[in-house]
Amino acid sequence: MEMSLTRINEVTIILYALCVLLYFIDFLNNNRKAKQAAFWLLSIVWLLQTIFLFARMFETGRFPVLNVFEGLYFYTWVLVTLSLALNKFLRAEFIIFFTNVIGFIMMALHTFAPAQYESAAVSSKLVSELLLIHITMAILSYGAFSLSFVFSILYTIQYNLLKKKKWGKRLLRLEDLSKLDYMSYVLNVIGVPMLLLSLILGIIWAYIKVEKFHWYDAKVLGSFMVLITYSVYLYIRIVKELQGKSVALLNIASFLVLLINFFLFGSLSRFHFWDS
Structure with missing residues (x-):
């Protein structure tokens, strides 16, 4: 039961x-x-x-x-x-x-x-499943951010080709600027709440499982930095109604923050390991 x-x-x-x-x-x-x-x-x-x-x-x-x-x-x-x-x-x-x-x-x-x-067995199983859901949602959000990054890179390439008036097959194989900008935005709209929910579940898991959980842990701070960076992107895109190359460059910079968090801060974390 x-x-x-x-x-x-x-x-x-x-x-x-x-x-x-x-x-x-x-x-x-x-x-x-x-x-x-x-x-x-x-x-x-x-x-x-x-x-x-x-x-x-x-x-x-x-x-x-x-x-x-x-x-x-x-x-x-x-x-x-x-x-x-x-x-x-x-x-x-x-x-x-x-x-x-x-x-x-x-x-x-x-x-x-x-x-x-x-039951201790039920309790242990649920804690493990909590970690699994947390990691899965984090990876899905990172996947959305990665695709958004690709669209921003393509936007920048397309923008530069048009500005330099370099017409050719490469230009024709790329989508138009408005669609590239929109797809990048949509993927971030999906990624931000997914990352937020993943962080919520991750913090709950850490409080349950980790004896000495600290908010100032490198991975925790880095993850919130990623969330804030992408939230700033959405704020500029929606509230300020800015589009174009500057927003695409901000999205590229946000993805670089994500990579720093994933590779550097992950190695500095005291508890954040995939096999925890």
Whole structure:
């Protein structure tokens, strides 16, 4: 029963992460399709959470709010319920997105905190799976940033060819500037929330697993530096409404920060190893 309930929570975490990603896209671009997809995913999350609550009520014979972990779960359920109501009746993308980021954090804390599980085997397995989800999401975000970097490089090449009026087969084989710029932007919109959620899960794992976790660890600081750098890119691209070569160069510089974090800061980290 305990493992079955934790499996429900793990599926819920994955769906919730996709939901937050879509709400982030809607928050930035006012994308109706992303908002509708996020709403239906959030509805599924709410349904799974409700099933879990009733299963716990059946298992314990009481309303499950009598300890901190049960309280966290009910708090998350309340946040999801409020988000669904806001999504249905109000245009409040900013509030909905950040409410669900908080909900995701609380849900992850509840799901992966080992103290609430009676079985040590279940607890250990969940902590390992938390690390797996964290690494997978980090790699996916890095993949999105890498493709975005490629598009920015192609944009720079295309821009220089056009400026120097070098017409030829190379120019024809490249996409037009507006499409290269847009694809680079879209991939960063996907990568930033994915990296944010990965960092949230990574910090939760570190607090559970690492005896001496420090916020000033090189890998932790480097990862937040990457997140801030790409967030600045999105701010300049959306709020300042800047496009063109300068933004492409900023994106290239952001990817260099990512590489420094991955190769240099990773080697300097006191605890961040792939085999942890």
